[in-house]
Amino acid sequence: MVADRGTPSVDSIRNFCIIAHIDHGKSTLADRLIQSCGAVEDREFRDQILDSMDIERERGITIKSNTVTLLYEAQDGNRYTLNLIDTPGHVDFSHEVRRSLMSCEGALLLVDASQGVEAQTVANLYLALEYDLELVPVINKIDLPSADIERAREEISEDLGLDPYEAVLCSAKQGIGIEDVLEAVVHKLPPPIGDPEAKLQALIFDAQYDPYRGVVMICRVKDGRLRPGQRIRLMHSDKEFEVEEVGQLQLRRVKTDELSAGAVGYVIAGIKTVRDIAIGDTITEARHPAEEPLPGYKEAKPVVFSSIYPMSTDDYEDLTTALDKLALNDAALTYEKDSSVALGFGFRCGFLGLLHLDVVQERLKREYGLSLILSAPSVRYEITLQSGEEIAVDNPTLYPDPSQIQSATEPYIKASIMMPERYIGVVMELCREKRGLNTTFNYLSVGRVELTSELPLAEVLFDFYDKLKTVTQGYGSFDYEMLDYRPTDLVKVDILVNGEPVDALSQLVHRDMSRARALRYCERLEETIPRQQFKIAIQGAIGGQIIARSTINAYRKDVTAKCYGGDITRKRKLLEKQREGKKRMKVVGAVEIPQSAFMAVLTSDTQK
């Protein structure tokens, strides 16, 4: 690919992103913009180019943001460098959204012509306004029979407070109005402001991992210039590296001589793993450092925790390798060794949210071919001990003796649920069931309601999506943001099989929910543990107090009727196979528990 090696003037650069509700066609629009700027040949065009992970393409969501530089010759005859900064569309990754927004001067606000303005659209609008971005509304899917452009305009005006007649009409799918969108980017969004001669300040807003080159930092240069050979310093981590290569991201990396103020591009500096850098950090020149880093640095803190065990203990090494590799380009994933009496060695992992957990699990399965068992997801509780010491506990096995605990708090989220108004009743009831507080709702438009509720994150991890989908018949959308930590009455529920606790099934729950949770686990185990030669008692307990129980009766008949004719081989082979199967079972209190039982109990709604 021929590089345009000259440095574009600041005036010809536009840094923008597309913000939209999930499903409103963001990826499709991005694809069309890329296609019409000729960044990619039609025949190698693959839908949703920016969503490069299989999982993203399958689910039609963007998890990891991608950035692409488009070279556009506008109707005014000038050439423009358009940096399309893709933002992840899911709440788990909102820190990434923020950093992406910080690298832009403007945004296309995408609205589905038939769906109108949705919860996420509003939330993203506020985010965009927070970063002072210029906004151009785009009404997409105008070709659909159900498209109601006038209503969409009305909502843009009323719900978003934007000028509805500024809105560009398009159908990304049909390729209608794409040119208009590009012209709007050029003429309605401002060029960046920056001084190439000032001290270097560049925001790292993303990073990729290249097995040959190491970490590829994606950054936005605010001031100054980035050039190969330059000694750079990362201001927060205070690490220094030497720049090897800089360039633009035109789907492939295209080397340039420099990245100067206003530019968006990549930097390779011989960095081994993404752990060595922090997204949101500021690059400056080692010899003439800037005084202050750019704002935007915030550590991505895991909020959901789960232990991952290999199905077969032989796969532990493979799991270790897989996590190490995965972590190379997923800086938000945390993991440390963990072990369970029932499931052997594994890792306690921290995730940004349930989707992140799901993505990691899927990648481990697909890309590394691992069969896994995940423990029930947990949040991180903050516990004050009698001694006054404060500890954080995200793993039930590390829960201190209750007599030593003075108080505990748990994280709350603010949930935002959008739905047709007929579901208000059932959803309010669901929120109440899930210990929701301050549940309120307001009408977004006729017939559509946004309900907000302050919910303990722990309750959302268990069964919430499933139930929401069920009660709203699939019409409810859910979004959340972290709120704060609030006092909780926490108990540790143990599951005992014939009197022995199964450590991998222990969980921390609110006292009010403990009995129901324990019962559910007992029932699922009862359904999945096969009968054995003795009666099996399954109990849920808080300390010494039994709160739920069920029983599996003994196997009373297990013998082949006919065993002669000399065909003993067949019978023996069957027995050998069963013995092999038995080896893979986990034995607790002399009870053989098949892995399917752990799966049945631990598979939450997020893992289906």
Add this chain to the structure above:
Amino acid sequence: MSDFDGPGLYIHVPFCTHICPYCDFSVLTGDRSWQTRYLQHLSLEIELLTESGWPELVREPPSEAFDTIYFGGGTPSMLPPGNLESILEAVRAKMHVRENAWLFLEANPEDVTLKAATTWRQMGFRTISLGVQSFAEDNLAFLGRQHSPRAARRGLDNALAAGFDTVAMDLIYGIPDQSPRAWQSDLDEALAAGPHHLSCYQLTVHPRTPFGFRQLRGEMMEMDNDDQAELFMLTHRHLAAGGMPGYEVSNFAAGPQHRSLHNQKYWSHSPYLGLGPSAHSFARGRRWWNPRKIKAWMAPLDAGRPPLESVEELGLESLVLESLMLGLRTYDGVDFDNLPGGLGPALWRDNRATIDELVKRGLATVDRSRLRPTLAGLAIADTVARSLDLGGLRNEPT
């Protein structure tokens, strides 16, 4: 068994007038021409045996004479007596067969006329085993059997009148929805008919049989496990009370002399040779078997080769596992001191805790080096066999 501990011969006769919906044996409903071809090929198979009376693949053939000959099937009673006679002649000509070898014949109840029974008796058959299956009309219909309860009784009377040493009969129980009361009255009818041996098989639904397909389609449900267990217990208790105590999971005899000498060879790793389609053989730590389908069995014979499907070298672990698995199906249980390779004592030590647990749970008793299942243990013999750990044994061919 003392007097009959030589090798046993099994001859599979793969014909039936009708194929029962539960059967997964090698059978066909061929016409007479198939029988002729079968007989020709059987004699080819016998001809291919070496001087010792064993196939070539047996390295050091057992020197003892065969002392049981078992005609099983299928329906051996369908073969005209003349054909049975010539098979026996061919066998005796080629193999070392003991003078007073114990001959077994499986028979369809309708085939057992007094005349036929007398002829078989005169040919030297000492045990006749009748596939009665049930004395209840509806069960016979469900099982696809062609005979009536009356025909079954008549066949038994004829067999008894002909003076066989052992008159045996097969029954099937655990038919969906069969009540304990109904099964018990079936057992009473069987006892009243006066046989010396009973085999009571719990209905097993095998895949790729008509019952198997019915089950797949959800038209048939196997009996609930607890109900199966109840019928199993009932069978053993009721027959013992009726003078026909059990000696194995599915076998009952009016006295030790009526136990199946031939079947006991299978359970104790005595050498045995099988002829005919699907027949299995075992000797010197090897097991081998013929193809199931009659054509696949005939083709190699036409080419002058033995009709082998597979040969298996049994390692010590396999032998021990089989000994345990088969022994735990018998009332006598397993004598660890007699396990192959002298591994019993070590195995006993390794499994001390499991054995104690089995005893504590009332599933087995210990009599010196012998582990003997209780009735409850017998009912879950497969589970018990699985619970023993063979851990340290290396699986090397013996």
